[in-house]
Amino acid sequence: MSQESDTIAREDRDGAVVLSPSGDIDMSRSPLLREAITKARGDKPARIVVDLVDVGYMDSSGLATLVEAMKLVRGTGTALVLCAMNERVRAIFEIARLEQYFTIRADLEAALGGD
């Protein structure tokens, strides 16, 4: 029951697009994230950051959305970075053994910093 919004906040910062979904990313809400990422990709930023600080829960439809996005940005000059996962969300990345597949940062600061 964390606060949810029907739109995903977007902010442009230093050539990066920061997307901040909120609430649960499940089968009923992952299409929102998919749409936001597609739109961001269209702008060809150097980096898309998905800030998960306000995401309380994610299931495999959320993972699928992120895996798809990762495949689509590959070789396009856009990097996809995830940050600020809570433990519950991190657990599902671990179960799916996807922690290595994604670039995951502790917080937004680190996600916007270079590496």
Add this chain to the structure above:
Amino acid sequence: MSQESDTIAREDRDGAVVLSPSGDIDMSRSPLLREAITKARGDKPARIVVDLVDVGYMDSSGLATLVEAMKLVRGTGTALVLCAMNERVRAIFEIARLEQYFTIRADLEAALGGD
């Protein structure tokens, strides 16, 4: 789904007994609170503080337990003080118009201080 414990933490501080229930206080868990208050009353402290900082939810069975306790301490030299309610818990006190009936403080510090 906040963390719950099957016992209610108790601490004795400056002649006051501080009870710290956690999780939800509903019909299935208010007997725990009732028992803890009864035990504290037996020790005849100057003050019993019920610290609600870790209580996410309360229904009328929780209110009933506190109303009963308030009636029982009256005239015994023990004061009953509530503190640190979240908004959701405060709302039910307001609906029941019981905010005036109880001594309610913002936090534990204020509940332990004189008035």
Add this chain to the structure above:
Amino acid sequence: MKTRRAQALQTEPHIHLRVCSDPLYLSGVRDMVGAVARRLGFDDLGCSQIALAVDEALCNVIRHGYESAADRPIWISLWPEALGAEGASPGITLLIEDEAKQIEPDQIKGRELEDIRPGGLGVHIIREVMDEVEFAKRERVGMRLRLVKRIGERPAEERAGA
């Protein structure tokens, strides 16, 4: 009002639940109802209020209807309240049913708030937070409580004169 209600009850509930009358399961039911309310568009306060009303209604069935027996059935049905023909706001309709002894609906009333004592708050709370509250006898056995709350409408008791 009649039309929309008849309409809602004719269609199958989107969620229909049978739970045994054990207080152990109250948190499960209210968390479900709260989460559904959120998806239907209620804000934090609205979700809490609906969860609280359902919790209080179940407590009453358990205590008064079943005299605290923990193994009797309670049924909960849930419909999203679509935008009504009369342009009523969307919301949620809930039905709570039991097979306990029947009681005259007008006997079910909360106490006056001035009389401060441990019990007698449940019905008051339910009426305070929901827009429509209707107790009825079921056809053969048991009681039925119908609850409606609409998004963005203030509860009945907050409206002047209501």
Add this chain to the structure above:
Amino acid sequence: MKTRRAQALQTEPHIHLRVCSDPLYLSGVRDMVGAVARRLGFDDLGCSQIALAVDEALCNVIRHGYESAADRPIWISLWPEALGAEGASPGITLLIEDEAKQIEPDQIKGRELEDIRPGGLGVHIIREVMDEVEFAKRERVGMRLRLVKRIGERPAEERAGA
């Protein structure tokens, strides 16, 4: 094993729910299951895992069983797993049933994790977090998934050699 299972399924479920196959209701069902698991004694992680497994199972019924039709029924039954005669730890048993087309249970398998692509994770996740996972055809129509998780037992996949 057989005895306890037979025993559990013979008694009425403590919660029996029919929900329509609309992703809108996933959060309600998983919040209910998570809250009940907490009252049955699971810790934070255990509650999350059970909620996740149920969510994934419902998603699969909706997508594969009902091809995303939102108005078909899904039934969820829940039993607390009492301390078994054989001294097994307490826990939770869940049954998820549909009336979709039947599929051979051994056809339902997660993909290898090495093959990274968007789908194919649901079944893997369910098997990872629950202690018993059993797909079966129902008597006439539809599938049945039986899930068990016990308190303080590590999921099957974490145990060496399992």
